[in-house]
Amino acid sequence: MIAGKYYIDKLIKESGMKKPEVLWEEDIQVRYVETDQMGVVHHAHVPVYFEVARTALFKNFIKSYAAIERRGVFAPIIAYTVEIMAPAFYEDILTVRVMPMDYSGVRLTLSYELVRKETGELLSTGFTTNVFVDEERKPVNIRNKYPEIYDMIMKVFEETD
Secondary structure, three states: OOHHHHHHHHHHHHHOOOOOOOOEEEEEEOOHHHEOOOOEEOHHHHHHHHHHHHHHHHHHHOOOHHHHHHOOOEOOEEEEEEEEOOOOEOOOEEEEEEEEEEEOOOEEEEEEEEEEOOOOOEEEEEEEEEEOEOOOOOEOOHHHHOHHHHHHHHHHHHOOO
16 A cells, blocks of 8 residues: 555544545646656656646635735745656646645644556645744644734645634
8 A cells, every 4th residue: 555645544544534525626737847768757846736736725714824814924844745556648738636634823744645547547646745844943822822823724735624
């Protein structure tokens, strides 16, 4: 079994939560620059695809990262995994599915599935954990300091329950 998928499935089972529903889907067409000589997407681009989808999720449901950062809140990634099950190729149209895993007000963990849009074949899975920090890079609980941002994120999570 794939380690990332195993981790996510184990986390769901141990926490008693149901498999998360998709919060957002973002389509990406593979560009030539993202491939090797065989036309296969280089593994370093998969986390970038996750970032594109996460950014679109924020922009469409919460606020753009730039708007949040203007308030003095930043969200660097402190952990991520990527598991690749099958290759993607030049000019493939891929769909990145973003699903909620955990949200505490300090940390936000999202899981991802990367699929070939045409066939639905699962190509990669993974997760990211962002931590909210202030301008001094100190962790900040946005539930307390920025309740309007916290509430916007909670609303997105609750819509999948």
